[in-house]
Structures are given as C-alpha cells and as structure tokens.
Amino acid sequence: MDGVGPAAIESRYRDNLAPCAPIEHDYVAKAAAGELYLLPRIPSLRGVDQEVFGELRKSHLINLYERYLRPEGKPGRNIYQQIKVSANGKCPFCGGIGHVRTLDHFVPKANFPTYSVVPGNLVPCCRDCNSDKLNSYPEEMAAQVLHPYFDDQKYFSEQWVFAQVIEASPPVVEFFVQAPEHWEAFAQQRVEAHFIEYGLAEKFGTEAAADLPETIQTRATSLLNFSADEFSNYLLEKSQTLALPINNWRRVMFLALARSDWFCSQEY
Ligand SMILES: [Zn+2]
Structure with a gap:
C-alpha cells in the first residue's frame, strides 16, 4: 500500500x-x-x-x-x-x-x-x-469462461478441445469442443462459452494452418517410406512427446492427424 x-x-x-x-x-x-x-x-x-x-x-x-x-x-x-x-x-x-x-x-x-x-x-x-x-x-454459472488458475482441475486434465482434418488441398485442421459426456451440463456449457468467447476455433485453426506444412514436408521427404500406419504412429507419438497441456492446439492437432486415415495415406 x-x-x-x-x-x-x-x-x-x-x-x-x-x-x-x-x-x-x-x-x-x-x-x-x-x-x-x-x-x-x-x-x-x-x-x-x-x-x-x-x-x-x-x-x-x-x-x-x-x-x-x-x-x-x-x-x-x-x-x-x-x-x-x-x-x-x-x-x-x-x-x-x-x-x-x-x-x-x-x-x-x-x-x-x-x-x-x-x-x-x-x-x-x-x-x-x-x-x-x-x-x-x-450472471449464470454455465456462461462463465474458465479461470486459468483456480477453476476445477477437470477442465485442465480432461480433453474437451478436439480437431478434425478436412480433406482439402492443402489439408485443413478444424477445432471444436466436445466435452466429456460424464460432465455436468453446466461444465459442458462453460467450455463451449470459453471456446467461443476467446475465438479459439479461429486462433487454433490459424496456428495449425501455419504449422501443418512442416509435417507434410517431413512426410514427403524423410518419412516417405513410412506406411500409413507408421506415419499415424509417428503423429500419435509426436502428440504425446511434446508434453503439452491436454487441450493445447498442437497436441490436439497431431492427435487428429494421426486419427485421419485420409491424411496418413495421402501422397504429398
Ligand atoms: Zn491470449
């Protein structure tokens, strides 16, 4: 004072x-x-x-x-x-x-x-x-964004940010919210509110678009001989070894890429 x-x-x-x-x-x-x-x-x-x-x-x-x-x-x-x-x-x-x-x-x-x-x-x-x-x-519980330091631990330890790969050239990674089904309705609504209020679909999508060419380049050169399954495992491993928070866009992106048969089997 x-x-x-x-x-x-x-x-x-x-x-x-x-x-x-x-x-x-x-x-x-x-x-x-x-x-x-x-x-x-x-x-x-x-x-x-x-x-x-x-x-x-x-x-x-x-x-x-x-x-x-x-x-x-x-x-x-x-x-x-x-x-x-x-x-x-x-x-x-x-x-x-x-x-x-x-x-x-x-x-x-x-x-x-x-x-x-x-x-x-x-x-x-x-x-x-x-x-x-x-x-x-x-003024209502369900509309509150998440407090990054004090809110319930489940928002930071369980995955609620997901992504899907849009089959396009170049591929597009699109982020969305999918809260765990066992969460209370208000908790599911809160992560949705947080995602919308901070414009995370757009922010995450923009980062992914800038990051993706590097992975595609790696696939087209040093990982050229990998089968689709081997490439998928490489992406899965990458999502885990980055040691990022569970809802971090990059971790979520690699997970989505690994799960996309289309992305893993494409020729680049
Ligand atoms: Zn920010």
Missing part, C-alpha cells in the same frame, strides 16, 4: 481496507467452485459513485489499480510486474498463442471494483484475448 500518494489518501485506504483480508480467500474459493458469478456485483449507474467499503467508493478502488498498481514508477508496479511475468510470457486463455501484454481483470473492475487489485483476479493476458473478452461478467 506504500506509495499511494498523499498521507490522507493513504490512510483512507489503510483504514477501510483492513477488514478486506478474507476477500482474496473468498475469491479463490468461489473460483474453484465455479461460483464467481455469485460475487457481489456493483451496478454501473451513470453519475453515481457507490460506496463499497466504508468510505471507499467504487472510483477509489478502481483508482487503486489504475493509478497506484499499473503505472510505471509506482511501488505497486513491482506487484503488477510480478503477476505479469508469472505466466512465463504465455497467455493462459489461448494456450500461449498470444504473448502476455497486460493483466486482465477476470471479473471486470467496472462491476466488481472490490477485486480491482486482488491478485487472484489479475490474470496475465495477451492483447487479443483481452479485447475478445466481454466487458461484463455473466
């Missing part, structure tokens, strides 16, 4: 934020239960600056981020940078296609100013994902 400016402002923050320690704990618990949509919401009313904590109004809490955490030269900037580098430069929303450029308020500060500087709510993010994301947070 050091460095937030004049002593009077600083003590206003200190006095009013003291009872807020359980906030992050509650935030993480709700995120893990898929219940962030239940967080207290502050409606945006034109010309009204609501009181949120004691004397702290909505604008004070938003300013805490805008003026004291984000700007270069402020002591809070160290925390901002620490969170930003924690993703190793890879945007967690698109699986590392985009480079981290900013911090995303997972629940937006406009309706949830309480969480404007709660670290768990600040997710390193690429520009595309930041601008693709809606500026309002859904």
Whole structure:
C-alpha cells in the first residue's frame, strides 16, 4: 500500500481496507467452485459513485489499480510486474498463442471494483484475448469462461478441445469442443462459452494452418517410406512427446492427424 500518494489518501485506504483480508480467500474459493458469478456485483449507474467499503467508493478502488498498481514508477508496479511475468510470457486463455501484454481483470473492475487489485483476479493476458473478452461478467454459472488458475482441475486434465482434418488441398485442421459426456451440463456449457468467447476455433485453426506444412514436408521427404500406419504412429507419438497441456492446439492437432486415415495415406 506504500506509495499511494498523499498521507490522507493513504490512510483512507489503510483504514477501510483492513477488514478486506478474507476477500482474496473468498475469491479463490468461489473460483474453484465455479461460483464467481455469485460475487457481489456493483451496478454501473451513470453519475453515481457507490460506496463499497466504508468510505471507499467504487472510483477509489478502481483508482487503486489504475493509478497506484499499473503505472510505471509506482511501488505497486513491482506487484503488477510480478503477476505479469508469472505466466512465463504465455497467455493462459489461448494456450500461449498470444504473448502476455497486460493483466486482465477476470471479473471486470467496472462491476466488481472490490477485486480491482486482488491478485487472484489479475490474470496475465495477451492483447487479443483481452479485447475478445466481454466487458461484463455473466450472471449464470454455465456462461462463465474458465479461470486459468483456480477453476476445477477437470477442465485442465480432461480433453474437451478436439480437431478434425478436412480433406482439402492443402489439408485443413478444424477445432471444436466436445466435452466429456460424464460432465455436468453446466461444465459442458462453460467450455463451449470459453471456446467461443476467446475465438479459439479461429486462433487454433490459424496456428495449425501455419504449422501443418512442416509435417507434410517431413512426410514427403524423410518419412516417405513410412506406411500409413507408421506415419499415424509417428503423429500419435509426436502428440504425446511434446508434453503439452491436454487441450493445447498442437497436441490436439497431431492427435487428429494421426486419427485421419485420409491424411496418413495421402501422397504429398
Ligand atoms: Zn491470449
């Protein structure tokens, strides 16, 4: 909290934020239960600056981020940078296609100013994902996108991104969502919402289109003598040895290529 400016402002923050320690704990618990949509919401009313904590109004809490955490030269900037580098430069929303450029308020500060500087709510993010994301947070469980750090483990350990090979010249890899059937309906809807909101069909498809020529080139040269089955096994092995997360586009792509009899038996 050091460095937030004049002593009077600083003590206003200190006095009013003291009872807020359980906030992050509650935030993480709700995120893990898929219940962030239940967080207290502050409606945006034109010309009204609501009181949120004691004397702290909505604008004070938003300013805490805008003026004291984000700007270069402020002591809070160290925390901002620490969170930003924690993703190793890879945007967690698109699986590392985009480079981290900013911090995303997972629940937006406009309706949830309480969480404007709660670290768990600040997710390193690429520009595309930041601008693709809606500026309002859904009011129902099934419409929520996935929190990359706290959401239920099943979203990260079970496959729900799949791809199919379109028989064309050159071949096209098309991505889609197929959630495990044993998941609850809301969980199936959430991954669908996530896939749509971040435009993952297009992002993944574009990456695959750029990556595929290398595999085709390998097939046409060093793997020329492989049978279709041998080539399929090579692709399958590649999907596993890359050690990528289960829903990573590249892993999913190699799996789809391996399973396509057409792709494996084509002459290139
Ligand atoms: Zn991204």
